Amino acid sequence: MAPRSERQIFRATLELLAARGYEGLTVEGVAERSGVNKTTIYRWWPSKAALLAAALVEADLLVLEPPDTGGLRGDLEALVEGMVALLTRPPASDVAVAALGAAVHHPELAEASRRFFADRFAREAAVFERARRRGELPATADPMLIMDLLAGAVWLRAIFRGLPLDEGFPAQVVSAVLDGSATR
Amino acid sequence: MAPRSERQIFRATLELLAARGYEGLTVEGVAERSGVNKTTIYRWWPSKAALLAAALVEADLLVLEPPDTGGLRGDLEALVEGMVALLTRPPASDVAVAALGAAVHHPELAEASRRFFADRFAREAAVFERARRRGELPATADPMLIMDLLAGAVWLRAIFRGLPLDEGFPAQVVSAVLDGSATR
Numbered sequence: 001m002a003p004r005s006e007r008q009i010f011r012a013t014l015e016l017l018a019a020r021g022y023e024g025l026t027v028e029g030v031a032e033r034s035g036v037n038k039t040t041i042y043r044w045w046p047s048k049a050a051l052l053a054a055a056l057v058e059a060d061l062l063v064l065e066p067p068d069t070g071g072l073r074g075d076l077e078a079l080v081e082g083m084v085a086l087l088t089r090p091p092a093s094d095v096a097v098a099a100l101g102a103a104v105h106h107p108e109l110a111e112a113s114r115r116f117f118a119d120r121f122a123r124e125a126a127v128f129e130r131a132r133r134r135g136e137l138p139a140t141a142d143p144m145l146i147m148d149l150l151a152g153a154v155w156l157r158a159i160f161r162g163l164p165l166d167e168g169f170p171a172q173v174v175s176a177v178l179d180g181s182a183t184r
Numbered sequence: 185m186a187p188r189s190e191r192q193i194f195r196a197t198l199e200l201l202a203a204r205g206y207e208g209l210t211v212e213g214v215a216e217r218s219g220v221n222k223t224t225i226y227r228w229w230p231s232k233a234a235l236l237a238a239a240l241v242e243a244d245l246l247v248l249e250p251p252d253t254g255g256l257r258g259d260l261e262a263l264v265e266g267m268v269a270l271l272t273r274p275p276a277s278d279v280a281v282a283a284l285g286a287a288v289h290h291p292e293l294a295e296a297s298r299r300f301f302a303d304r305f306a307r308e309a310a311v312f313e314r315a316r317r318r319g320e321l322p323a324t325a326d327p328m329l330i331m332d333l334l335a336g337a338v339w340l341r342a343i344f345r346g347l348p349l350d351e352g353f354p355a356q357v358v359s360a361v362l363d364g365s366a367t368r
Contacts (some may be wrong), residue, residue, distance in 0.1 A: 152340040
């Protein structure tokens with residue numbers, strides 16, 4: 001498939017998901033919105049779950065380019081800022097929250113969620129490799145755990161608690177994870 | 185309403201949610217399963233969203249009693265162990281994941297999610313008050329941020345990444361948050 005058609009299909013898939021929810025997402029609707037023939041879409045992705053899985057991993061809309069600010073703290077703050085924007089600023093947040101909500105709610109999307117987060121983590125790895133080389137992280141530090149803590153805190157605060165994240169949140173959450181909260 | 189009937193209604197609500205999803209949850213189904221008259225249920229909770237909101241906050245199934253191990257580290261590890269169990273061990277995990285997934289997926293449940301997490305945080309406050317009195321946390325520490333990090337990491341790893349949480353996970357995640365990950 002031509003990259004341009006693919007991008008249009010993925011964009012239409014995510015827009016439709018945000019507008020109508022997973023229940024309202026259909027391959028027919030994606031065909032109509034993207035201008036690509038329905039049978040062509042089915043040839044590449046045999047179900048709406050497969051289509052959404054591909055769209056989640058590939059779509060530009062949900063890509064956060066790993067930052068390179070010259071330091072681990074700045075890189076992690078930029079990553080958290082990106083996650084905050086993705087989960088709280090429409091229209092990206094409508095798509096992201098609908099997609100992640102659907103992934104929890106529909107077991108056939110669990111594999112899509114796993115692939116999405118594995119793909120993000122592969123991109124984030126560069127941040128941690130540079131931090132190790134600069135001596136900012138000990139060899140025992142666990143990059144996946146650090147990402148779980150940061151991304152998880154954004155999700156908990158913004159989505160489950162439904163509380164606003166103020167401007168200082170990225171720096172606070174990164175400081176908590178890098179410096180620790182206990183009395184020393 | 186008699187406390188016993190209320191408990192039965194909430195339990196039936198959560199069991200039905202786990203079995204059939206939010207779409208399959210009906211007040212009629214809850215009436216049948218709990219043995220309580222449908223019109224009685226409607227008198228107290230005017231919609232299935234209102235019923236589920238009440239069930240989420242009140243049901244025994246989702247209550248984690250705040251631990252008191254004598255130290256902050258042990259208390260937080262016990263809290264994380266409880267969250268891991270809640271999100272990964274059936275039948276509680278079927279209910280918890282279905283309820284939290286529905287809360288993300290259905291905007292009419294956002295208020296229920298907020299109430300659920302606010303109620304949990306009110307219970308967890310005792311852990312942090314004791315830690316402050318023992319001098320384990322500085323005055324600047326942010327208990328809600330600590331809970332966002334811990335609960336968020338469990339959610340990210342278990343649900344979004346779909347990865348197993350080994351026995352050491354609670355101690356690792358608590359150490360990351362209390363001690364920090366950066367080189368010192």
